[in-house]
Amino acid sequence: MTFLNPLFLLGTMLAVVPILIHLWFRKRLKKIPFSTLQFLKKTEARRFGWLKLREYLILALRCLFVLFLFLSLAKPQLKRDLFQIGRLASVFLIIDDSYSMAYGNNLENMKDIAQQVISRYSSNSEFCIAPLCKLGADLFWTTKTSALSRLQKARLAYRAGNIGMVLAVVPSRAPKYAVDYVYVGDGQSSNFKDLPAGFAENTELFWVRIPTGGNIGISNVVLKDPVAVPTDKYTLTVTVSSYSARTWSGKIGVTGGNYYDEKECNLKPGAGIEVDFFLPTTVSTGTVEIFEDSLVIDNVYYFDKYLPRRMNVLLVGDSPYLLRALTAGNGSNSPFNVVTSADIGNRDLRGYDILVLDGPQEISEVDKIKMIDHLADPNAALVLTLGGEVGENLRDFLSEWCRVGKSIMPRGYITVDWIDNEHPVFRIFEGNGALKDVQYFRYQKLEAENGVLARFAGGDPFIIVRGNLAVVTGSLNAQQTNFVYKNSFVPIMLRLLVSLASQAQEKEFFVGDRVLPYGSIRAPNGELLNRGDEFTVPGFHFINGETLCVNVESGEGNLKTLGTERADVLNVTLVDPTTHLMGSDLTNFFLVLALLALVSELALLLLR
Amino acid sequence: MSTSKEYLDPEVLARLSRLDLKARLVVEGFLSGLHASPFKGFSQEFADYRQYMPGDELKRVDWKVYGRSDRFYIKEYQEETNLRAYILLDKSGSMGYGKKLSKLEYAKYLGASLAYMLFKQKDNVGIATFDTQIREIIPPSARRTNFMMILRTIADATPGGETNVNDVLYQLAQKIRRRGLVIVLSDMLDNPADVLRSLKSFRYRKHEILAFQILDTDESDFPFGESAVFSDLENGSEMVVNPDLIRDRYRKQFEEFIKFYNQRLLESHIDHTLLYTNTPYDKALFAYLQKRTRLQ
Numbered sequence: 001m002t003f004l005n006p007l008f009l010l011g012t013m014l015a016v017v018p019i020l021i022h023l024w025f026r027k028r029l030k031k032i033p034f035s036t037l038q039f040l041k042k043t044e045a046r047r048f049g050w051l052k053l054r055e056y057l058i059l060a061l062r063c064l065f066v067l068f069l070f071l072s073l074a075k076p077q078l079k080r081d082l083f084q085i086g087r088l089a090s091v092f093l094i095i096d097d098s099y100s101m102a103y104g105n106n107l108e109n110m111k112d113i114a115q116q117v118i119s120r121y122s123s124n125s126e127f128c129i130a131p132l133c134k135l136g137a138d139l140f141w142t143t144k145t146s147a148l149s150r151l152q153k154a155r156l157a158y159r160a161g162n163i164g165m166v167l168a169v170v171p172s173r174a175p176k177y178a179v180d181y182v183y184v185g186d187g188q189s190s191n192f193k194d195l196p197a198g199f200a201e202n203t204e205l206f207w208v209r210i211p212t213g214g215n216i217g218i219s220n221v222v223l224k225d226p227v228a229v230p231t232d233k234y235t236l237t238v239t240v241s242s243y244s245a246r247t248w249s250g251k252i253g254v255t256g257g258n259y260y261d262e263k264e265c266n267l268k269p270g271a272g273i274e275v276d277f278f279l280p281t282t283v284s285t286g287t288v289e290i291f292e293d294s295l296v297i298d299n300v301y302y303f304d305k306y307l308p309r310r311m312n313v314l315l316v317g318d319s320p321y322l323l324r325a326l327t328a329g330n331g332s333n334s335p336f337n338v339v340t341s342a343d344i345g346n347r348d349l350r351g352y353d354i355l356v357l358d359g360p361q362e363i364s365e366v367d368k369i370k371m372i373d374h375l376a377d378p379n380a381a382l383v384l385t386l387g388g389e390v391g392e393n394l395r396d397f398l399s400e401w402c403r404v405g406k407s408i409m410p411r412g413y414i415t416v417d418w419i420d421n422e423h424p425v426f427r428i429f430e431g432n433g434a435l436k437d438v439q440y441f442r443y444q445k446l447e448a449e450n451g452v453l454a455r456f457a458g459g460d461p462f463i464i465v466r467g468n469l470a471v472v473t474g475s476l477n478a479q480q481t482n483f484v485y486k487n488s489f490v491p492i493m494l495r496l497l498v499s500l501a502s503q504a505q506e507k508e509f510f511v512g513d514r515v516l517p518y519g520s521i522r523a524p525n526g527e528l529l530n531r532g533d534e535f536t537v538p539g540f541h542f543i544n545g546e547t548l549c550v551n552v553e554s555g556e557g558n559l560k561t562l563g564t565e566r567a568d569v570l571n572v573t574l575v576d577p578t579t580h581l582m583g584s585d586l587t588n589f590f591l592v593l594a595l596l597a598l599v600s601e602l603a604l605l606l607l608r
Numbered sequence: 609m610s611t612s613k614e615y616l617d618p619e620v621l622a623r624l625s626r627l628d629l630k631a632r633l634v635v636e637g638f639l640s641g642l643h644a645s646p647f648k649g650f651s652q653e654f655a656d657y658r659q660y661m662p663g664d665e666l667k668r669v670d671w672k673v674y675g676r677s678d679r680f681y682i683k684e685y686q687e688e689t690n691l692r693a694y695i696l697l698d699k700s701g702s703m704g705y706g707k708k709l710s711k712l713e714y715a716k717y718l719g720a721s722l723a724y725m726l727f728k729q730k731d732n733v734g735i736a737t738f739d740t741q742i743r744e745i746i747p748p749s750a751r752r753t754n755f756m757m758i759l760r761t762i763a764d765a766t767p768g769g770e771t772n773v774n775d776v777l778y779q780l781a782q783k784i785r786r787r788g789l790v791i792v793l794s795d796m797l798d799n800p801a802d803v804l805r806s807l808k809s810f811r812y813r814k815h816e817i818l819a820f821q822i823l824d825t826d827e828s829d830f831p832f833g834e835s836a837v838f839s840d841l842e843n844g845s846e847m848v849v850n851p852d853l854i855r856d857r858y859r860k861q862f863e864e865f866i867k868f869y870n871q872r873l874l875e876s877h878i879d880h881t882l883l884y885t886n887t888p889y890d891k892a893l894f895a896y897l898q899k900r901t902r903l904q
């Protein structure tokens with residue numbers, strides 16, 4: 001046993017004071033020589049033994065009180081194998097400032113415990129304080145006092161962390177002594193990802209465990225059907241995930257403008273659930289909030305969704321079927337303002353969101369340049385349907401995205417036998433139902449490896465999507481296909497156009513993401529973020545009247561902590577602060593003993 | 609001016625230093641108060657003449673009267689016996705207790721007085737002192753030298769050691785073979801049943817017993833006030849006591865102790881006289897004379 005304040009041990013000598021006082025009082029009592037004590041003993045027969053015992057017990061308790069009190073003041077420490085007191089080492093201390101440390105009082109607990117770890121080392125040891133989530137921070141070896149100061153400055157980061165990435169940063173100079181790697185935190189399993197190669201084989205990592213609780217987080221907020229044809233309402237799907245070891249029941253609410261709705265839901269440990277909210281299309285920005293959860297950091301999700309708006313379409317070509325499809329809904333209800341034309345001519349394409357070229361065999365050089373310029377606008381789109389032979393300029397235009405082959409006329413007809421059901425355009429259809437029994441008598445062979453949404457039976461692409469360009473390799477003319485008569489024709493074409501024109505810039509981010517290069521952003525805490533900076537706090541951020549949503553990436557909780565088996569593999573030694581650190585500090589133990597002695601003495605004094 | 613009666617008061621007597629003087633003063637003081645009493649005097653005191661009768665010893669004939677009157681007369685004296693008396697003086701530690709006059713001092717003066725009285729009566733008197741064992745023993749004799757030795761033995765007695773009345777009296781009962789009067793001067797602060805058994809052993813040997821139980825009023829009244837450490841004069845053990853809390857129970861215990869001796873000694877035909885250290889000596893001497901009369 002060692003003592004942090006050994007000078008107080010001198011005070012233990014005062015334990016003899018009660019004995020001296022006892023003897024002094026005893027001496028002060030008048031002594032009466034008497035002929036015999038036999039009658040006194042008989043009189044006190046029953047009580048004499050007890051009174052004598054009581055007297056000595058009180059005396060002993062008084063001595064113990066003083067002894068325990070001074071032992072407690074001396075701060076006794078029980079020696080353990082881990083973190084032996086006074087050890088000289090270079091201590092690489094990783095402190096967990098990830099958002100799961102917002103649980104209860106965990107961040108402050110972490111600081112206290114890290115402080116205890118630091119205090120155990122010799123004053124000549126050196127320390128490197130590495131916050132788990134403050135990536136890119138300068139790491140350097142410093143003194144014990146400075147390390148304690150840096151520790152107190154640690155703030156919560158609204159993101160998860162990674163020990164591997166922390167270890168990848170090398171401190172400014174080489175350590176003086178053998179390095180002790182210590183991580184103080186709740187040990188989310190994600191924190192242990194990406195440890196440097198060979199680290200586990202060569203190095204023992206001490207994990208001083210801070211117990212954490214369960215967590216329910218909003219893992220995703222999306223439009224249920226992002227390419228749905230716009231109406232007056234849309235569906236927002238909120239995915240809530242449990243990272244808790246206990247079943248959770250609570251409410252989820254969505255607020256946006258004047259809209260508010262909430263729903264009850266139950267979650268089993270580790271489960272996830274999707275909850276749909278029906279919002280008016282006038283509301284695209286708002287918050288989703290979870291109620292009744294202990295770790296509140298990830299309980300609010302800020303969203304700003306791009307909702308498809310009414311679009312101007314220039315239809316170049318003579319397909320009446322496509323025109324009918326784009327103008328479905330009797331004009332005012334149609335999401336599209338369609339203008340038809342025989343050619344692009346001298347039209348300014350900037351006035352159109354979508355350009356549809358139906359069955360062109362060739363385009364002019366000017367048209368080609370206009371088309372390329374049109375595609376440069378992420379909010380614009382181009383749909384090209386091919387039917388006959390492809391001319392030089394058109395071939396040249398397409399060659400940017402794919403190799404152009406010959407025009408194919410199969411014997412009889414060819415069917416479409418594969419579609420990408422995961423693509424938003426086809427997600428609402430079941431199986432191959434969207435293009436079932438679609439037959440083509442002629443199509444243009446294109447070769448593309450990516451972005452193929454549908455293929456013919458032979459494997460040649462039928463629909464290719466690259467960014468905001470869509471190419472349909474067959475004509476939408478009834479002479480070449482029966483597709484135009486299918487029920488799925490109109491919805492597929494509408495959804496294809498909406499999806500192409502919905503390539504708006506992302507407006508939702510997570511803490512830790514880097515700011516995109518478009519000027520200064522004001523964070524909710526007043527901080528100005530510039531290009532290359534990281535988002536550090538969640539909430540609505542503002543830039544030139546625009547809103548950016550920054551959220552905390554959910555995924556931490558007591559269900560996600562590092563298991564013992566994996567800890568063995570990673571050579572992580574679990575240190576329980578209650579036994580290896582706090583438990584070994586016997587200060588409180590002796591203080592309790594002192595109080596017990598005092599209370600027992602008072603009880604005995606009252607007991608006659 | 610003090611009279612001889614004053615010396616019956618133990619406190620007054622204690623002021624004198626010489627034991628023989630004390631004994632004489634006590635006895636004389638006592639005797640001076642006996643004018644109206646039925647006790648007529650000692651064995652050397654002349655009582656009456658009577659005519660010689662055949663069978664009377666010739667040495668008892670008063671030849672002076674014969675010379676004057678030519679008749680044989682026998683000179684008669686009162687209290688004419690050959691009593692053998694044994695004074696057993698307890699000098700154990702507990703006898704040392706007493707504020708103005710210790711129980712042992714009281715017993716010593718009383719013992720000396722009784723010895724003096726016996727000596728004057730030409731009775732054989734001896735003494736034994738004891739605590740845990742017999743310390744000194746002087747066989748009974750009527751000679752003056754013996755009496756002086758007795759006085760010296762009494763004077764030298766100092767309190768010490770634990771009481772072992774039971775064993776010691778039993779041993780004495782074994783030693784004293786010839787019948788006589790056994791005068792016990794003790795506080796008898798031992799196991800009453802054991803003490804009783806040992807006194808009875810004298811009775812088995814046909815001794816007459818006169819037990820003077822000498823106590824201090826503190827022992828019966830327990831008049832102490834504040835809490836104090838009481839230490840046993842015999843074995844030195846100590847005990848912290850609050851007298852106010854236990855006085856009533858103590859007195860009850862003590863009364864039972866005295867009552868036991870009163871009843872059980874009476875049943876065993878043993879004369880028991882309770883004396884406190886402030887009790888005038890005439891009470892004890894009177895008790896002795898009563899016993900002496902009965903023995904005649």
